[in-house]
Amino acid sequence: MRTIDWVNGAVEIIDQTALPNEERVLRLHTVGELIAAIQSLAVRGAPALGVAGAFGVALAARVHSDDPAALSVAVRKIESARPTAVNLARGARRAAALLPHGPEAVLAEACRVRDEEIEASAAMARLGADLVAELCGNRPRLLTHCNTGGLAAVTIGTALGVVGELHQRGLLAGVIASETRPLLQGARLTSWELTRWGIEHRVAVDSAGPFLMARGEVDAVILGADRICANGDVINKIGTYAHALGARRAGIPFLVVAPESTVDVGTPSGAQVEIEDRGSAEVTAWSEAVNPAFDITPYDLVTAIVTDRRVIRVDRGERP
Ligand SMILES: CSC[C@@H](O)[C@@H](O)C(=O)COP(=O)(O)O
Structure with missing residues (x-):
């Protein structure tokens, strides 16, 4: 497909x-x-x-x-x-x-x-699965946000491609897909893709993610990016930053999987990136709303960035 x-x-x-x-x-x-x-x-x-x-x-x-x-x-x-x-x-x-x-x-x-992009997806799946196995050991329980599967790429995907690869290697215990308000890319799309792959999963409301991590139910967070800045700041679907804070507090890896075509060394940090505002209609018909579609996760909350060519250990001081 x-x-x-x-x-x-x-x-x-x-x-x-x-x-x-x-x-x-x-x-x-x-x-x-x-x-x-x-x-x-x-x-x-x-x-x-x-x-x-x-x-x-x-x-x-x-x-x-x-x-x-x-x-x-x-x-x-x-x-x-x-x-x-x-x-x-x-x-x-x-x-x-x-x-x-x-x-x-x-x-x-x-x-x-x-x-x-098809080749990059395949490369990221391999590199990312190797890294998750190294950091989390056997059969990790992963939490992902938004949709980063074949639907977000051409085939396979980025973070969800890693999830699929771990599943194929028999190394995955399960997945929590956060629903991704307001357009439900996680609940609608990630869940649909995971079902097609036969991967056991549950959907959590976005605000449950950090709590599930605190309760010890997640071994790593793995998600994608819309832009990765020169300093390692990660721009991704709104809700990503909260998951990064939850992961840091719980002491678990926060892994970003994105092709080199998403790495933007021409933009120094997240502060220079235009965050799409999709207007209030998607959020509520009852009152005015603010609806930023993406957020910025500071590099110091990121464990590693996996691209199709390299693993950037941001936690060890490496930068894109
Ligand atoms: C492999 S996709 C990585 C990102 O593009 C994804 O996480 C995301 O935030 C998509 O946002 P969307 O608004 O659905 O286009």
Whole structure:
């Protein structure tokens, strides 16, 4: 299953707004449709957004091949469809760099972005499973937040890919997926993926995570990132920071799994990152709400960052 792909001249995605009730594939033919899918979270998760950005430019290149001004407007709109995951603008810019060579060259580059994410997922699964085994020993109980599986990448995923690899090695005792308010990426999507993989799991409300850690029911927290800054600060789904604090207090590892395409050494720290505000409608119809979609976990709460090429032991002073 590929979450996002280029099929017969259009972008095909699994519509993540419909899961787990319905497995629906959407075909996106225009940049407008693609941007709407990104903004509604029909396609979401940092690696998948990078691929969406690149395919979006491939769509634009077909329509506007003889109109450079329209092309650059389209590229800017794609890049800024969501602000926080560095992958989106990166994927779009990689494909856009090929625009002078024509639409086929742009599409070929977009397919490379897709293929690299598939390879990165496989590499992270191996590196991450080795590290969890080293830090936690046999049969750890893991807590994960948001959705970092194949749905958030192209296949396999980041942190959830590590979970899957540990399961395949027979090393996993169980998983707690925090529900991830307000759009329930954990309760809807992670739970759906874990069920498909046959992995035993339970869903916890977000605020239960630190308490479950304090009660000794979690051996490590493992999750993904939308951006990792030069100093090691981790930008990820709102609720991540609270889980990092809980892990530190409980004395258990806090592991971040993300491809190199999410590492942004051009941004010194989390303070410089735009945190998406998704407005109040997603939270409540009864009163005004503040709805930041991501938060910043300071590097000094992070044990290690696992990418497709390296393990960065932040706890030992290593930095991206
Ligand atoms: C492998 S996905 C890593 C992150 O992108 C993920 O944890 C996350 O925060 C996704 O947020 P979302 O708002 O669902 O796109």
